[in-house]
Amino acid sequence: MDKEFVKVACSNCNLRELCMPVGLNAEELSRVDELVATRRSIKRGMSLFHNGEKFTSLYAIRTGFFKTSVTAEDGRDQVTGFQMAGEIIGLDGIVNDRHTCDAIALEDAEVCVMPFDRIEEISREVNALQHHVHKIMSREIVRDHGVMLLLGSMRAEERLAAFLLNLVQRLQARGFSRSELVLRMTREEIGSYLGMKLETVSRTFSKFADDGLVEVKQRHIQIRDAEALKRIVNPQVCR
Structure with a gap:
């Protein structure tokens, strides 16, 4: 089973510049600190979320490594990505309010849980956060496009x-x-x-x-x- 931990301030995290916007003033930083509800610890081989599970949060990987995968028609697992500390996972759930893949820890890991409704609320006040979320989503699109080119022509x-x-x-x-x-x-x-x-x-x-x-x-x-x-x-x- 994974474990829940109390929230940890983003402003004190050494991965802040990797997964949070930079250049925020003190007031904006204090608002962004409200994003993280809890920190979760996930053991190797355990899932962070499953395909079809209701989408509620994005997760900032604090330590550890994950893979995302989908089940192909023939029952085999198809790996769709690998995610590491400082990256955001869970974006697949935004479209239909349900996750479209499984996220499995490849080693013991910790993630910061960021409820999406809280992200949307704070983004209305901190423009840099909204811009940062858009950049993260764009990066995922670019990465997916790169993988398609990789598989199609290389x-x-x-x-x-x-x-x-x-x-x-x-x-x-x-x-x-x-x-x-x-x-x-x-x-x-x-x-x-x-x-x-x-x-x-x-x-x-x-x-x-x-x-x-x-x-x-x-x-x-x-x-x-x-x-x-x-x-x-x-x-x-x-x-």
């Missing part, structure tokens, strides 16, 4: 290279290394997200390692040649 090597570069970039924004990461998801989950078979994911990791682009030790990945990975994703056009 080869296996391009897909995995783009995935690793995106992951490192997001982790670096949170103060982590630009060249080392620990994969919180399995190879199978990566394959589900990228539209690749498990064997193809493993084979592509091995090729990257053989070519000296990465060093792989189970879930520990060290990027040896980021520029080469970038060239795989965006090959230079011959002139």
